[in-house]
């Protein structure tokens with residue numbers, strides 16, 4: 001259960017206390033009233049309040065002083081100033097001291113309730129941010145790898161245990177699940193941390209060129225080899241070499257790699273001398289190597305050599321509980337990078353992102369948050385900053401669910417209409433005239449409905 005926010009109303013005028021007390025209670029808030037700054041501050045010795053409505057002009061301790069004192073006791077208190085028209089100036093200075101907003105007396109009830117609602121939302125975001133920051137700072141990260149799911153927690157244990165050894169590690173995971181990140185963490189936590197970490201993109205070069213890169217070549221080994229050149233294995237000596245997408249190595253290179261692993265030595269292309277190296281190997285792949293072995297595309301003996309310690313990175317859709325802290329992690333990184341102060345991510349965005357199935361895994365999530373931060377014009381990440389395809393896939397699933405008790409009949413009908421229209425537009429590739437025929441309405445009616453129901457048609461054609 002979410003704890004209810006208690007609103008602390010501080011004002012010296014009994015009538016204001018009475019009106020506010022009644023109004024806020026009738027809206028379901030819990031209210032505590034104090035008729036002076038002194039009385040208000042006394043209460044903080046035994047309890048706390050998330051939200052404060054504070055009058056600026058009071059006999060005795062004035063509002064600004066009360067505000068500062070509350071701030072000292074509760075640095076995250078959200079404080080709304082109530083002020084008479086004449087003292088707007090001091091309300092502005094209160095804002096500078098960290099008040100959330102101010103309301104002028106006499107105030108309209110709706111206006112006050114709206115400000116209170118906004119303040120409570122702000123408070124909720126703030127609390128969520130603090131909680132996520134706590135989680136990120138403490139137990140749910142290891143070397144920039146974030147995760148609180150059981151899978152990730154046991155991964156941290158494996159990394160901690162395996163890193164200091166010399167064992168070869170095979171990392172398997174879909175694209176964007178963090179294979180490179182994990183391999184760097186392993187290197188960083190080994191006694192090789194200050195020595196080279198070399199990445200080999202196994203699939204990026206034609207085999208001959210790759211071998212010359214890996215093992216080096218002597219002068220004259222092939223046309224264009226005008227001098228001796230050291231390879232990556234030599235460069236990685238005493239350090240770690242990371243073979244990314246190891247499944248794309250061709251059979252000859254696989255055989256050579258196997259030999260280096262067995263003997264810790266190799267020869268340069270065209271050379272006659274063996275070169276000894278001490279290299280720790282980490283390999284990564286997003287394919288199923290066992291399947292490739294069956295198809296004779298990957299050597300079984302190499303697989304056994306690589307597969308000493310296996311780390312399987314789960315896809316993001318299988319550890320959805322990690323999504324909110326990953327969002328917060330990337331929010332921190334990219335708001336700093338873009339020099340934007342972002343307060344948080346709205347609840348509906350979190351819901352959409354948690355429900356999405358992330359074929360591109362964490363890289364896709366990272367890109368999406370970066371994009372949202374660049375696009376947002378406010379201090380919040382709202383649904384407007386999400387790419388349209390995410391909104392439409394979310395709408396589809398929402399619409400498909402049956403009406404719940406909180407929906408009234410009108411809303412239910414609108415949802416069903418929206419569902420039918422979206423489906424007809426999809427079937428007709430966005431051609432409204434054809435969709436209207438399918439739905440049995442006039443094109444003008446359909447067009448009017450699209451506008452009224454606020455249907456985003458940009459992605460439906």
Ligand SMILES: Nc1ncnc2c1ncn2[C@@H]1O[C@H](COP(=O)(O)OP(=O)(O)OP(=O)(O)O)[C@@H](O)[C@H]1O
Pocket residue numbers: 144145146147173174175176177178179180181182286326329362363366
């Ligand atoms: N658990 C995680 N916590 C924080 N950031 C992560 C995590 N996993 C991945 N990332 C980030 O996601 C991005 C993609 O990760 P990485 O490049 O390691 O994935 P990969 O598995 O090597 O992908 P590919 O197969 O496409 O090469 C990187 O920016 C990385 O920092």
Ligand SMILES: [Mg+2]
Pocket residue numbers: 179180244
């Ligand atoms: Mg990678």
